[in-house]
Amino acid sequence: MAHALVVGGTGMLRDVCRHLAAHAHHVSVVARSRAQLETLARDVAHLGPPHGPIHPLPVDYRDLPAFERAIRSAPADAGPVTLGVCWVHDPAQPVLHAVADLLTESGLWSTLVHVVGSGVADPSAAEPFDPHLIEEWGGRGVHYRRVILGFRIESATSSRWLTHAEIAAGVIRAITSDVPVQVVGTVEPWDRRPV
Numbered sequence: 001m002a003h004a005l006v007v008g009g010t011g012m013l014r015d016v017c018r019h020l021a022a023h024a025h026h027v028s029v030v031a032r033s034r035a036q037l038e039t040l041a042r043d044v045a046h047l048g049p050p051h052g053p054i055h056p057l058p059v060d061y062r063d064l065p066a067f068e069r070a071i072r073s074a075p076a077d078a079g080p081v082t083l084g085v086c087w088v089h090d091p092a093q094p095v096l097h098a099v100a101d102l103l104t105e106s107g108l109w110s111t112l113v114h115v116v117g118s119g120v121a122d123p124s125a126a127e128p129f130d131p132h133l134i135e136e137w138g139g140r141g142v143h144y145r146r147v148i149l150g151f152r153i154e155s156a157t158s159s160r161w162l163t164h165a166e167i168a169a170g171v172i173r174a175i176t177s178d179v180p181v182q183v184v185g186t187v188e189p190w191d192r193r194p195v
């Protein structure tokens with residue numbers, strides 16, 4: 001069994017956790033609400049084999065030392081984490097860095113899937129993430145993958161944000177493919193984004 005860590009896994013990434021569990025992964029999930037985490041763990045446990053277990057990690061990732069402790073607290077039989085999936089609001093960089101450190105500790109090739117909002121595609125905005133970090137992680141065997149959540153243009157006059165199902169499908173595609181950057185939906189033309 002492999003071991004995946006999903007940070008922010010009880011909201012729109014819930015089906016990503018379920019997908020990973022269905023593929024016999026141990027899935028450690030970070031969120032603040034213990035109740036939401038336990039509901040997810042119970043739902044998956046009811047599905048039975050080949051589903052792997054969900055390990056609830058109730059912690060606020062803005063408390064970095066507590067977060068670093070929590071992501072190392074899964075049962076030992078879950079094995080080393082080799083896949084990290086992160087949906088993190090500010091400050092994202094230290095949280096991502098802590099997950100990259102954990103992946104490095106596995107001593108195995110690993111993948112860090114970073115889910116970001118459409119704001120990174122705003123032509124007037126600066127890149128919010130230090131690109132040297134991504135290079136540094138690559139040198140340590142951690143492959144960084146970015147999933148940009150865009151929007152859907154439905155007609156000449158209307159567009160909408162993504163559904164949870166579309167978001168989960170896009171993130172699962174990023175986990176299973178080897179593409180550095182994927183856009184779910186579109187981010188162009190930028191002025192057609194929903195308001």
Ligand SMILES: NC(=O)c1ccc[n+]([C@@H]2O[C@H](COP(=O)([O-])OP(=O)(O)OC[C@H]3O[C@@H](n4cnc5c(N)ncnc54)[C@H](OP(=O)(O)O)[C@@H]3O)[C@@H](O)[C@H]2O)c1
Nearest residue numbers: 008009010011012013031032033059060061149150161162
């Ligand atoms: N382009 C798009 O279409 C797009 C992009 C982004 C979002 N959205 C939509 O916007 C909705 C709301 O977005 P959302 O950001 O609230 O996403 P969400 O995925 O629904 O919820 C955020 C996840 O992160 C966890 N979380 C949040 N803050 C945390 C913290 N400080 N420490 C630990 N875990 C934390 C939450 O659990 P706890 O609250 O229990 O901590 C939850 O698991 C989404 O559900 C989606 O429908 C759409």
